[in-house]
Amino acid sequence: MDFSSSLTDNMNYLNNKLDVDQNFDLVYRTFYIGEREAALYCIDGFTKGDVWQKIMEDFSSIKKEDMPLDVLEFSKKFFPYSQVSLVKDDDKMIKSLLTGLACLLIDGYDKCLVVDSRGYPSRGVSEPEKDKVLRGSKDGFVETLTSNTALIRRRIRDPRLTMEIMHSGESSYTDIAICYFKGRVDEKLLATIKERIKKLKVDALTMNQESLAECIYPHKWFNPFPKFKYSERPDTASASLLEGNIIILVDNSPSAMILPSSIFDIIEEADDYYFPPVTGTYLRLSRFIISILTLYLTPTWLFFMQNPELIPSWLQFIQLSEPPQVPLLFQLLILEFAIDGLRLAAVNTPSMLTTPLSVIAGIVLGEYSVKSGWFNSETMLYMSFVTIANYSQSSFELGYAFKFIRMIILVTTALFNFWGFVGGILLSICALVFNKTIAGKSYIYPLIPFRFSELKKRFFRGRLPHREK
Known part of the structure; x- marks a missing residue:
């Protein structure tokens, strides 16, 4: 269903659909912008109050004659915030709201302004208990997806680093970030992973990455050797990206899924x-x-x-x-x-x-x-x-x-x-x-097929490589 230009009709529909009277954490507030009634919907605990306090101060200075006829012009002229998008479909608006985005409806406009002012509750960045190192950085991934992507971006400042967002789960609508380095990634494997995630028909990724791993690679469950390497260290994930691997980050999970991974990749550690x-x-x-x-x-x-x-x-x-x-x-x-x-x-x-x-x-x-x-x-x-x-x-x-x-x-x-x-x-x-990586290659490469130069690198740590531009 598309929104109408009547704020009353839109609010009646949303209040009934979201059951706002029963959900105490789903809050909405009505106010006026340029003498037009507006309604702001958000999830308590997901929204930064200081951001909206500043936005409201700017809204209070808008006069009736300044209000444009088009909502797109309004967002460009009077919305002092960068992360704003327009949504016309109510289902998309509700999914955005439940992921923590704030949604603003204004009387006379048939589109909703979706504002990314999220502030997820999360623990501080600290060294992982399992992936400790004797020397090196002491930061680690947390349960918030945007914090994890920022830790990687801090280490790789290159426009070829790409982070695509996808979603899975009918009920959970879990955010999944696929990270790769253009020009070094296996494009065929990347396309396969994306296609498998798109075709997932699951109600929820209840166990985060393990649920996703079992869905995108359901074969040969009887072989106990892992097909993925998991790491809670952003330096390990960044190094893997530069080597051409794919990193999958799942919201609510403090570890990165690295693929494809062989037995040598899994045994390798940052201390090396x-x-x-x-x-x-x-x-x-x-x-x-x-x-x-x-x-x-x-x-x-x-x-x-x-x-x-x-x-x-x-x-x-x-x-x-x-x-x-x-x-x-x-x-x-x-x-x-x-x-x-x-x-x-x-x-x-x-x-x-x-x-x-x-x-x-x-x-x-x-x-x-x-x-x-x-x-x-x-x-x-x-x-x-x-x-x-x-x-x-x-x-x-x-x-x-x-x-x-x-x-x-x-x-x-x-x-x-x-x-x-x-x-x-x-x-x-x-x-x-006889085990294979998720890319279909040998699990013990470079032993099979045998490559002496690559095998030597697996056993003997040489000088860190310097890639030519």
């Missing part, structure tokens, strides 16, 4: 570049080695415990000091689940109790569980290493992918011994080799 090349290379290689150890350490130890005759003489110390009361497979699996239980408990533990409860949990589950005979000390040692080493990389999704693959190898090794151990390792390799 905030230190000199030698130190950065050491940190990167350490992270790769630790990631491999978290995946294969406990299955390899279990295999040797089942075949002690294969243990070389220099590794004899890894044998059990006491015979197990509970089969080793069950010990390892119980600890895998117990660690997740402690992690979930830590999330819901009040911060003031975190330290004392951690000490109690360490004593009870460490010393007493060994003395009780439930676990061997060697089992506790190796699982402790795996648990702590899993935090050497920041991706939760990759950590759980390693966990699921590790548990599968443990079960196959316990059931089928040597062939189960080999089969589990082959399964983990196949999960990587």
Whole structure:
């Protein structure tokens, strides 16, 4: 429905449609501009009051004979604000209002003036808890979309940086920003992503980026290795944009979705570049080695415990000091689940109790569980290493992918011994080799297809590149 030139008719329709008598946070106010009645609609808590105070002061000086016949001329001549647009359709006006925009209707004009004077409630910009760095900037994304785009714009001051806004969700009408660098982005992938977002038929993106990720890439859900890299660091997002990646920002989410992403992209971290090349290379290689150890350490130890005759003489110390009361497979699996239980408990533990409860949990589950005979000390040692080493990389999704693959190898090794151990390792390799990025390319490029020059860059951090203009 289009607006009419009668303010009374427009207000009656909107008040009924928006149910303003029931919604206490949806407010409207009538006043006069040049002796014409006007109505301002806004959401309480979304609008900057100081902006409208200044606008009202300017409106009070307009005389009746100065009011133009056309609303477009009025907005150009008398509206002292930059972010103003005209809307004729009421559905578009209501969606704009519910996203936080203020809407002004004036008697005699058949269009609504939509003013972007939003001031979303948000927390301060601070360093992300999960993406901390030893050196470098300490700012991070927040839940407000415009703040996140501003953090990126602050780092890339180039007109080729493009940020397109899209919307998804019939009820939520969630804002989605697609950021890319013209001339470096994969245009085919960009067009595909845009088309998939346009075709989304969902009621709401209740879980923000995860809901969007599952909608735009619904294939091969059984492969645990992540297709997207998530980062709460604007410097990481900016560097990815300059490398030709696409960044997707979703309103109400404090992290950026980076795509396409391979296994090497996900393991990479900002600390690799905030230190000199030698130190950065050491940190990167350490992270790769630790990631491999978290995946294969406990299955390899279990295999040797089942075949002690294969243990070389220099590794004899890894044998059990006491015979197990509970089969080793069950010990390892119980600890895998117990660690997740402690992690979930830590999330819901009040911060003031975190330290004392951690000490109690360490004593009870460490010393007493060994003395009780439930676990061997060697089992506790190796699982402790795996648990702590899993935090050497920041991706939760990759950590759980390693966990699921590790548990599968443990079960196959316990059931089928040597062939189960080999089969589990082959399964983990196949999960990587036959996986594809969202762009349809190899998940382990530049290993497959093999490119030595690119592979060297993945393992060894050289000098930061200087792109020619």
